[in-house]
Structures are given as C-alpha cells and as structure tokens.
Amino acid sequence: MDEDAGSVTIANEWHVVGPWQIGTREAAWGADPLEFMGGIEKAKLGDTYRSSLPRNGTAGWSTMQARQPESMANASLSIRFDNVDWDSLRTVYGWAAVQYQAWAKGEILVTGNTTKHVILHTDGIMEYSVDGVRRFGGDFYGFRRAPVVLHLAPGRHDLLLRLCRDVRAFGGIGEPTIDVFVQVEMVSGTLELAKPGILLSDVVDGHLASPLASVALRNSGKSDVEIIEIRTSESNVSGPRFIPGLVVVSGQTRPVAFDISTPAHTVSTIHIFIIYKELGARSTRTLVVSQSITQKSVYDPHKITFLHPGGMISYAMLRPPARNATCPVDFSLPVLIANHGAGVEAESPMVAHAFDPIPDLCVWVLFPTGVTPWSGDDWHNWGFADIEAAVASIPVWIEHVEWKGPGVDVNRWIMTGHSNGGQGTWYGLTHRPDKLVAAAPLSGYASIQKYVPYELWQPADPRRTAITSASLNSYRHEMLMENAKGVPVLQQHGEIDDNVPAYHSRFLSQKLFQAECNSTYHEVPGQNHWWDTVMTTERLKEFYREHTASNASIPRELDEFTIVVGDPGDMGPKNGVRVLNLIDPGQYGRVVVKRRFIRTTNVLKLELDPVVFGEGQAWIAGVGMELRSGSGVTRVVKSQDDIVGWEVDTTDYEAEDVRHRRGRQLGGMTAILRTHGPFVIRHQAEHPMTAQIARQISRNLHQYFFADTIITSDSTSVDNGTGNVISVVLGELPPSLHERFPVVATGSNVRVRDSTGRARYYSYEPRNSGGGLGATFLRPLCGERVELVVWGARFKSLLQASRLVPTVTGVGQPDFVVFGDSARWRGVEGALAMGFFDAEWNVTASSVFS
Secondary structure (H helix, E strand, O other): OOOOOOEEOOOOOOEEEEEHHHHHHHOOHOOOOHHOOOOOHHOOOOOOOOOOOOOHEEEEEHHHHEOOOOOOOOOEEEOOOOOOOHHHHHHHHHHHHEEEEEEEEEEEEEOOOOOOOEEEEEEEOOEEEEEEEEEEEEEEEOOOOEEEEEOOEEEEEEEEEEEOHHHHHHOOOOOOEEEEEEEEEEOOEEEEEOOOOOOOEEEEHHHHHHHOEEEEEOOOOOOEEEEEEEEEEEOEOOOOOOOEEEEEEEHHHHHHHHOOOOOOOOEEEEEEEEEEEOOOOOOOEEEEEEEEEEEOOOOOOOEEEEEEOOOEEEEEEOOOOOOOOOOOOOOOEEEHHHEOOOOOOOOOOOHHHHOOOOOOOEEEEEEEOOOOHHHHHHHHOOOHHHHHHHHOOHHHOOOOOOOOOOEEEEEEEEEEEHHHHHHHHHHHHHHHHHHHHEEEEEOOOOOOHOOOOOOOOOOOOEEEHHHHHHHHHHHOOOHOOOOOOOOEEEEEEOOOOOOOOOOHHHHHHHHHHOOOOEEEEEEEEEOOOOOOOOOHHHHHHHHHHHHHOOOOOOOOOOOOEEEEOOOOOOOHHHHHHHHEEEEOOOOOEEEEEEOOOEEEEEEEEEEHHHHHOEEEEEOOOOOOOEEEEHHHOEEEEEEOOOOOOEEEOOOOOOOHHOOOOOHHHOOHHHHHHHOOHHHHHHHOOHHHHHHHHHHHHHHHHHHHEEEOEOOOOHHHHHHHHHOOOOEEEEOOOOOOOOOOOOOEEOEEEEEOOOOOOOEEEEEHHHHHHHEEEEEEEEEEEEOHHHHHHEEEHHHHHHHHHHOOOOOOOOOOOOOEEEEOOOOOHHHHHHHEEEEEEEEOEEEEOOOOOO
C-alpha cells in the first residue's frame, strides 16, 4: 500500500440528468441521445434536453445524495424519475416501458502526496468515464471479478456513470428505479488476488474429486508481471496445466490454472506460493494463497473441477448414484442435468441440494455452473459448452476417485432447470435433441425477445433491425419447437409467477402441441416463481423416475421429423441428420424428413450418419444418395447446378482451410466465444491507445464469462495459439488469410464487397464525421479458429467498435458492422453497413448498405 496516510473516497453529492428511452440490450450499440450534443462530457448542469419520456418532453438535471453505508469509499445510488407516467407507458408497452437511461456525475477524491493504486467496482453499470476516459463493459451483474485498475494522483477526479435500467437484470415489478453501487478500493500496486482463495474441488472419501485448480490474479501495478512457478510448501504443484512464463499485463485479471495433488488427511487448509517478477526484473516476489478444504462423502453433492474449452478451470456440483439406490450394476446410467437460474451459484444449498427429496434415483445428478452465476451467456454458447465439458468430466472423476458403483452414459441426458435454467433447458432440448432422454423446463422464458420486447429501441430501417433480430435466431426457442419431436417433455410453471409470467410456458406448450411433440404442461395453482420444492414436485418426481429408468434408444427412431436451424454452429444432429451450413445465415434453415426422403429450405450442406439415419438409399430433393455405415458419415452439398441438385461434398477442407466457413466459425460475432484455449487479444505496439481497448476487452471477457485472455502485440501468439483472436486496430489493418476476404480497412477507409461483387467505400472525413468510422467483423483463421476485428479510423470510433465484443446476451451482433459517427446516438440506424457472411466468407444478399 502507499506509505502516506492519504485516502480515496467518493463524494456524497451526485448530479443526475435524464431520463431517455432505451431498448432491451440496446446500450452496446450506442444509442445515447446526449451524444447528439457532444456527449455527457459537454453537458452543463442546469441545461434541459428533449426526451420522449418525461412530461412536457423535457429531461433535466437533479441533485441527490448517495447512501454510503459502509464507508466514504463507496456510494449507493437509487435513481427514480417521478416526472414520468410509468403506469401509462407500461399499459401500452409493457415491461419495455420501464427501461430507460440517464447519466450521473460524481467525483473521486484522493488525498495525500502520492499516486494511489485503486480498483473501481461498478455494480449495475455497463459504461462509465473517469477523468474523460470512457470505458464500456463495467459490471452489470455485480460479479466483481475484474474491476478496472486506476492510478490516481491526489486531487479530484470526475466520475461519470451511464445508468441503464434493464428488466432482464433489475426486474419488471415495482418502482422502476435504477440501483447501482460504486466503490473505490486501494490495492497493492502489484500482483494480487482478484478473488479470495483457490477454485478447488471438494475432498471425497480422502481424494480430491479433481486435481484441477485455479486462482484469479490481478496485476494492479504499472508493469507487466511474469509468473515463474506455483508450488506448495511440500512440493511443486504446477504440473502440466501451468505453463511457466505466463504474463499478466498491467491492469489485467487472469484465471491461472494448475494441477494439485490430494493433501494429507491431517491438512485442513491448502497453501500455495505463486512466484512472480516484473518483466525485465531479476528479483522475484511471492504471493501466498490459502484455501480451506471441504470434506464430503462421495455420495453427497460435491464440487468437481474441469477444463472449460476456453482454457480456464470451471466447476460443477456432482451427485453420484446413491449407495442404496437399486440400480443395474452393469448398466451405465444417464446424467440428470439441472441448470440453475440467474444470479445463483451451483454450489449454493438451494441448487446443490435441490434433489435431496429424491435421493434414490438411478442417475448421475449434475449441477453445472455455466461458468458464472448468470451461466455465461444464458446457457447458450459459452454456458452450454460448460455443460458439455462438465458431463465429459464424469468418466475422469470415476477413474480419479476409483469409483466402484454404476457407470455413466455421457450421451444420455435428462435435462431440467428453473427460470433462466429452464430457458437453458429449452436450449438443450432444441439444440441437442439426440442426447435427450427427456426434458423438464421449469418456469423458463421462451426467449429474451419474448421476455422483454425490443419495442423501444431507437428507430431504424427495418432491414437493419431484421439483421440484429436474425443474429438471435438460434436463441428464439419458440421458432425451434419442431426440433423437440420425439423427446418427452414435462413443463411446470407457477400460476401467479410475476418474474417469468406463465405465458411463456403456456405459449411454448401450444407450440409443442403444434409440432406434434410428446409434452405435458403442469401449472401449479397459487405458486409464484420459486418455492422450496419447485424442482421436486410429485409430478416431477414421477417424471424423473420414469425416464431415469427408461431404456429407450437414443437417438429415437422417427419416420418423420423436422429440423429448424438458426445457427449450425450451435446445432447438433437430429436422428443422424445435421445441418452444416445455411445458404443465408440471416434466415432459418429447415430440413423435413419423411422416411428416406429429405427436403430442405435455405440449407447448403448436410451431414448424414448411416449408423443413426439408417443404411441404404436416401433421397434429397429427388437426388438419390447411397449411405453405408462402413464409410462413415456422408456430407452432401447443394449444387450450383439446379439440374444436379445435391451431390456428395468432396471439398478438401484441410487444403482449403480459410476459404470455407464451418463449425466453430459459424454464427454472428458470438462465434468468437467458441474458442479452444484462452482468447488472444492483439493490439498495436505503435498505437498505445489500442492496448487500453485490449485491456477493456480482456476485463469484460473475464467479468462476464470468467474467461482467460492473452494480451499481446506479438503476432507469434496469434500464429501459434489455439484460441480465437480479437485484433484491436487503429488505421491500417493487416490483410486477411483469406485472399479475397470482402472487408478491407486501409488507414481511414473501409471497403466492403457486396453479394454482387460491387465495392462499397466508406471514408473517414474529419470535418463532418465527428471522429466516427469504425468496424467490427469476423475473419477466418486456420483450423476453424476465428478472428474478431475491432477497427477504428480514430480512437473514438475504435471505442465504438469495441462495444460489440460479446458481453451480455440479446445484443444481436451479426457477422460484420461498419459504424458511422451517428451510431453513438442513433444506435443500429447509425450502421453504414451490416450483415452476414456465407459459407465461403462472401457477403450475403440480405446484408444492408447505405
């Protein structure tokens, strides 16, 4: 800590201006009306502004006093606007009406004689500014995993907070207040713990349930730090998981993984020693981290750790089959996956012990985390990968603890979940139907668009809003119910639920019926969103017992079925048929199968598995294909020749790697989340401001996904790594590996080749652009890796482009966006070009250009 007796506090007085309308998850696009007048930095106290929400159409300033319940180093703000008729707006627009935005001005006060190293927590906030430096991301859910590190000189420092009310996070019932909490905390100015303790598995019957461990480290100093070694007092514990020389750059937070052995029976606490040094220095320092050990019976729900595809350690709670359960000894049992709701840890008793009322099930009960309390991205991409990694870790657990009980069938799932976990169950049901024995979504919402309508976004050309909407196609479960055919479904919802209205389950029950699915809907009279036995009502107990004992073959054999696909990168096979590519990713693809006859809409490539689909002749749009189990899966592609129709796909994907878009590269910008290994964030050494954006992106990825990132200006990390890449670029953009990639940025210009081959040019013009020409888009890398380019002609537009790097769900990022300056206040309508890339990385005809 600093040697002088100075302090860091937050002023009690705040000035608030607003409100203005904002749509569901719109803030990532900009859409700040104050930006039309130069932004909050140029706003003057006492001025008034036009607004659609307050009476008389006028927004103004007010002064308020913050609550400071713990110390002067924090401030709790509860903002409300009584000059708005919220009831009237809610009557017309529903929950969308009680979402709004405002700004608050405050100060951080630093006393003493030296610069203070501090972290700034921004609970409930996505955007803020300190001394005129804007930062996007914040800590909307209050995770407190990756606060920004600041080095503040003595004096007053401006603190500006953008306040956005979000029903998905704040709720739609009661007074529409915005409640945020900011806190400054002095830190060491070197390597330190970002989260107390060690992420460690429980000890079961004398064994660590898993040898994988992790510690979250933050570098709060001004110099980059290199980690040399991790050890205990007894021995080196680094093992193969830890790679010496790992760098934590200034201001970065990283989860550091390592292997650890089971401690002696007499040990109740593990101590590890992290040996590190500043880059270029000779002397080393030691950081000591301690973690108490939790002892459990192997039959109790206990914490296991495993490697997430993103390269960091995650955890789940596992309950093996009970000792007294009457289960077939030589039979591998299915996995009952129970997804938790938003804001809940899987290790909390309400989650981990939810199935205590039914201890004798012949099943492996797994409570995944989705990595974070908000399940990463609502159990979609990042969060669902966590489920699959957790399931895959059970056989490793069996071997590690020398389990002698029943085995596990990792391809037979019964999935359930409550609230957001119920929504995650819908996702599993519609995206992995071939693995599901049965599904029980409880009090889950249909989609974020149905939860809180997107009505109050800034007005935009319908083609632009269609693109943002299409970017969310894979998560609109109401459109995907046909995928559930053949899987038994039991829905349950509280009749008077005021958090997720019962409408969602009623609506999806109707859609299941229309899709001819095997489903039952049970509405519990007089119950709200949660009650103690919500996971184990009598009907659910009966359902679990029936399907854990089921020996139904998976995948089920269906003579007739339909597959609806929003993003093939998210979608698994159904009955041996898998969609590999769509013709236009901005439109749903559909496959209709009737016995051996297949018809498609908007589908370019298919994969047929004869082991599941069956051997013999299959007909695709009248073209016969011979399927033989000995030859493996057959890939077919829609021919450009209408006479031929469909043909066997003979493409050599290894030889033509970057030309063809496939697998983990599919989807909008959220495809970046399908990384295998830590994200690599590349900035330009010649432009130090790009390092600031790189740190912001790293901070956001750890804050919202607990992800690991490598920040570098060295292209070697990009070429040799396994993770996806985010490139932060000012001015000249290095060329793509794809020789004819359609988006090129050179200095102050962007060129996009449209679907007709016409070049569209966009230029930065200082006199009338206000600093804004930016772009965010995907590019291919080798081996199904993908690069997300964040480009700007100037720093201000680079900051705007960085907002679309995934943080919260529901934003709707397509494959590419070129921003004009007006996006800062017009949102999506300020995009000069936006749209999708097809299977060969060409721009689709559905894309929009101005």
